[in-house]
Amino acid sequence: MKFINYLEKISGIDIYGLLSLSIFVIFFTVMLFVVFKTDKKKFREISRIPLDN
Amino acid sequence: MQVERFYYDNRIVRAFGYATILFGIVGMLAGLWAAIQIYYPESSLGFAPTTFGRLRPLHTNAIIFAFVGNASFAGIYYSLQRLCKARLYSDKLSWLHFWGWQAIIAAAAITLLLGYTTGKEYAELEWPIDIAITLVWVVFGINMFGTILKRREKHLYVAIWFYIATWVTVAMLHIVNSFEIPVSFMKSYSWYAGVQDALVQWWYGHNAVAFFLTTPVLGLMYYFLPKAANRPVYSYRLSIIHFWALIFIYIWAGPHHLLYTALPDWAQSLGVVFSVMLIAPSWGGMLNGLFTLRGAWDKVREDPVLKFMVVAITCYGMSTFEGPMLSLKNVNAISHFSDWTIAHVHIGGLGWNGFIAFSILYYMIPKMWGTNLYSKKLASNHFWLGTIGIILYAVPLYWAGFEQSLMWKSFTPEGQLKFQFMETVNSILPMYYSRSVGGALYLAGALIMVYNLYKTIAQGKFIANEEAEAAPLVEETSHGREYWHRILERKPVTMLVLSLIVVAIGGVIELVPTFLIKSNVPTITSVKPYTPLELQGRDIYVREGCYTCHSQMIRPFRDEVARYGEYSKAGEFVYDHPFQWGSKRTGPDLARVGGKYPDSWHYNHMYDPRSMSPGSIMPAYAWLLDNKIDTGSTSAKIRAMQTLGVPYEKGYDQQANRDLMEQAKTIAENLKKDKIETAPNAEIVALIAYLQRIGRDIKAESQQKIVSTDK
Numbered sequence: 214m215k216f217i218n219y220l221e222k223i224s225g226i227d228i229y230g231l232l233s234l235s236i237f238v239i240f241f242t243v244m245l246f247v248v249f250k251t252d253k254k255k256f257r258e259i260s261r262i263p264l265d266n
Numbered sequence: 267m268q269v270e271r272f273y274y275d276n277r278i279v280r281a282f283g284y285a286t287i288l289f290g291i292v293g294m295l296a297g298l299w300a301a302i303q304i305y306y307p308e309s310s311l312g313f314a315p316t317t318f319g320r321l322r323p324l325h326t327n328a329i330i331f332a333f334v335g336n337a338s339f340a341g342i343y344y345s346l347q348r349l350c351k352a353r354l355y356s357d358k359l360s361w362l363h364f365w366g367w368q369a370i371i372a373a374a375a376i377t378l379l380l381g382y383t384t385g386k387e388y389a390e391l392e393w394p395i396d397i398a399i400t401l402v403w404v405v406f407g408i409n410m411f412g413t414i415l416k417r418r419e420k421h422l423y424v425a426i427w428f429y430i431a432t433w434v435t436v437a438m439l440h441i442v443n444s445f446e447i448p449v450s451f452m453k454s455y456s457w458y459a460g461v462q463d464a465l466v467q468w469w470y471g472h473n474a475v476a477f478f479l480t481t482p483v484l485g486l487m488y489y490f491l492p493k494a495a496n497r498p499v500y501s502y503r504l505s506i507i508h509f510w511a512l513i514f515i516y517i518w519a520g521p522h523h524l525l526y527t528a529l530p531d532w533a534q535s536l537g538v539v540f541s542v543m544l545i546a547p548s549w550g551g552m553l554n555g556l557f558t559l560r561g562a563w564d565k566v567r568e569d570p571v572l573k574f575m576v577v578a579i580t581c582y583g584m585s586t587f588e589g590p591m592l593s594l595k596n597v598n599a600i601s602h603f604s605d606w607t608i609a610h611v612h613i614g615g616l617g618w619n620g621f622i623a624f625s626i627l628y629y630m631i632p633k634m635w636g637t638n639l640y641s642k643k644l645a646s647n648h649f650w651l652g653t654i655g656i657i658l659y660a661v662p663l664y665w666a667g668f669e670q671s672l673m674w675k676s677f678t679p680e681g682q683l684k685f686q687f688m689e690t691v692n693s694i695l696p697m698y699y700s701r702s703v704g705g706a707l708y709l710a711g712a713l714i715m716v717y718n719l720y721k722t723i724a725q726g727k728f729i730a731n732e733e734a735e736a737a738p739l740v741e742e743t744s745h746g747r748e749y750w751h752r753i754l755e756r757k758p759v760t761m762l763v764l765s766l767i768v769v770a771i772g773g774v775i776e777l778v779p780t781f782l783i784k785s786n787v788p789t790i791t792s793v794k795p796y797t798p799l800e801l802q803g804r805d806i807y808v809r810e811g812c813y814t815c816h817s818q819m820i821r822p823f824r825d826e827v828a829r830y831g832e833y834s835k836a837g838e839f840v841y842d843h844p845f846q847w848g849s850k851r852t853g854p855d856l857a858r859v860g861g862k863y864p865d866s867w868h869y870n871h872m873y874d875p876r877s878m879s880p881g882s883i884m885p886a887y888a889w890l891l892d893n894k895i896d897t898g899s900t901s902a903k904i905r906a907m908q909t910l911g912v913p914y915e916k917g918y919d920q921q922a923n924r925d926l927m928e929q930a931k932t933i934a935e936n937l938k939k940d941k942i943e944t945a946p947n948a949e950i951v952a953l954i955a956y957l958q959r960i961g962r963d964i965k966a967e968s969q970q971k972i973v974s975t976d977k
């Protein structure tokens with residue numbers, strides 16, 4: 214069955230698609246932005262946690 | 267600042283470690299036995315509990331939940347304390363978790379062998395055990411979060427994120443997939459039917475691999491690998507991306523287990539797209555692991571912990587490369603239902619999960635007993651036996667899968683199927699022998715480990731409470747800019763909620779449309795509910811685990827239609843609680859078996875499969891000839907089905923047994939004509955009734971049409 218069938222039959226279903234796509238894109242953009250913005254020193258410090266005990 | 271002194275709890279780690287070893291051996295033995303049964307069916311001993319259909323779920327459940335589960339708990343409790351610089355939240359909860367989990371395993375082992383099963387792969391356990399799992403899981407959650415909240419380390423190291431995601435996702439998957447209506451103590455029907463049941467089941471099944479066999483184990487990798495190599499992980503930045511991408515994408519990939527089935531197309535496509543994307547985070551994680559060893563490869567030669575770790579990570583890389591490939595529809599058309607899938611799973615199971623489990627045991631046990639490993643040489647022997655075992659296991663099965671699948675699809679120039687099903691089975695038997703040799707070697711290696719660890723323990727002295735010191739955590743006043751993620755990573759509860767949202771999205775998008783509208787599964791008017799006798803027969807089919815070797819799903823391929831009949835339609839399964847599509851064709855598909863053979867054929871075939879089809883590797887089911895149908899349960903079963911929306915007439919539960927006996931007598935008389943005397947209330951009669959019904963309803967539709975045009 215084609216997906217268009219669902220888009221036509223369920224009222225307000227389009228919001229699922231739009232929401233999920235935007236969450237997906239926004240989430241990854243923000244995550245990448247933050248990850249690359251964060252100070253390398255900070256990461257070095259955190260990544261040593263297992264070795265300190 | 268005052269430094270606090272506290273003690274790590276090693277006792278609970280030891281307990282989970284011992285359980286890992288015990289159930290690892292038990293699970294592997296069950297697997298080896300099942301593997302031998304495939305080419306030597308007499309080794310089922312003619313005894314219901316030790317027959318393949320019950321032994322195989324025991325093997326999979328033992329390996330997943332008992333072996334890998336206990337190994338993960340051991341590793342999580344060991345690393346969590348040290349990463350949080352705190353003792354576990356509550357000793358009482360730790361032990362409740364431990365004994366609760368072992369009780370579940372014991373109950374699972376007993377009930378699976380007795381034939382109590384829901385018939386859904388890796389979720390076979392019946393409803394009382396499902397509830398117990400939920401409770402123990404909550405105990406584990408409280409204990410983990412309690413520990414995280416009382417930690418003395420500001421940051422949550424990435425391993426802990428993986429533990430949190432594991433906890434929240436497994437909880438969600440288990441609850442959604444276990445919706446079932448109890449019929450009696452130890453018998454229930456899945457809330458969902460047919461296509462919907464299949465979708466929920468594989469959404470669960472796939473993510474059980476993702477969040478029970480992968481994320482906790484990745485967490486262990488991120489702790490134990492840097493520890494053993496004595497250097498930080500290659501890129502912490504990559505580990506963050508790895509984490510979010512992995513949990514975000516994994517949850518969508520489930521439908522790739524249902525390609526070319528009666529599942530709606532769009533859901534299949536969604537599964538394919540996300541499965542292909544999954545290779546990025548998976549390989550990110552693998553490379554992060556391997557690169558951590560940059561400049562430390564000389565240690566790999568020496569240290570058994572690292573040796574196992576390297577092969578484990580490599581196997582992880584191999585199976586996560588293979589996974590996306592297998593989810594491409596054209597590859598899946600060849601691999602699905604064949605031994606290729608089994609090989610793929612065991613690269614992950616034996617290589618990734620098994621080797622990580624061995625690796626952390628070799629790491630933790632000497633540490634907790636304050637000694638060194640008894641023998642590096644024996645560990646090295648174990649390593650080689652295991653590695654060669656994996657190769658001898660997997661390579662022949664890849665070959666078998668490919669060969670058999672191509673044989674299934676071969677046609678003669680005249681357009682006839684070139685091979686009988688039996689010929690394709692017999693041609694791959696040598697590969698089955700080799701597979702069991704590989705499995706035996708792997709098991710032998712594990713036994714060497716048991717001896718080695720026993721000697722290690724004997725020479726050391728157990729440190730039940732390991733002393734540690736750390737400064738307590740103080741409220742930090744914010745100085746300047748604080749990045750979102752750094753705030754987040756200090757707040758485990760926020761992390762939990764965010765992980766839940768991330769993993770819930772995929773599930774919602776996939777599952778909701780399938781449930782919201784009826785037109786999703788086009789109904790076929792001629793498809794009718796099962797008669798009471800057929801229903802009882804179907805429950806016997808489920809109980810004996812027939813689905814572990816027989817599919818009920820004809821894909822729309824030329825060879826399958828030629829071999830089995832009209833391809834399967836979504837509307838045919840609307841009364842199937844649970845669905846029984848299966849995932850492996852060790853025997854032929856049964857979706858159109860109804861009416862294909864006379865009743866007496868089935869009777870003789872169950873008594874001695876080789877008398878009816880020479881060369882068959884199916885075990886005998888002689889007890890079905892003697893066991894009596896449990897007619898006491900019929901009305902409860904009908905009522906349960908009515909609750910689930912199966913349109914039996916009101917009050918039908920009262921007369922169901924009368925109809926059941928009537929139909930049973932007809933079959934018994936039918937058998938008598940072929941000189942077979944049987945009591946009409948023997949289980950075989952119910953099973954025959956069910957087998958003769960499968961796939962016939964849509965044939966009735968085409969006949970009806972002819973009748974109506976005649977009028």
